Amino acid sequence: MTQKTTAAALLLTAAIAGCTTSPADYATALPSQDPKWLSPECQEIRMAAAGYAGGERPLYWSAGALLGPYGLAIVAAGKDHQAKQRKLFVRDMHLKCSSQPLPKELASVSPPGA
Incomplete structure (x- = not known):
């Protein structure tokens, strides 16, 4: 991979992870009037969502830069993995707490093993 291609891939990954x-x-955005909202599964996953950010390890671009181009790739892969895990969690929450169909951005996320 050339340096320009690597830089473009890193920027794309960072943009996706930030979205x-x-x-x-x-x-908090889910409708509380939904019949699934009061289910025990929904209450459990909403409590887990409240503390979700504390479970993620912070990944810093500056630390990756100290390791050179491979370090930046490692940080980018880590951020991408965290973003995918976050989307899977949100998808699961939507299925447990909402009767509405999955939004397009969550419909494209498939659970592991599917």
Whole structure:
């Protein structure tokens, strides 16, 4: 890979990772009038969403830069993985707490093993 291609891939990954809604924000956006809202599964996942950010390890671009181009790729892969895990969590929350169909951005996310 050339340096320009690597830089473009890193910027794209950073942009995608930054677009993922946090589970706590998504939980507050769900309609509380939905019949699934009061289910035990929904209540459990909403409580987990409130503390979700504390479970993610912070990944810093500056630390990756100290390791050179491979370090930046490692940080980019880590951020991408965290964004995918966050989307899977939000998708699961939507299925447990909402009767509405999945939004397009969550419909494209498939659970592991599917």
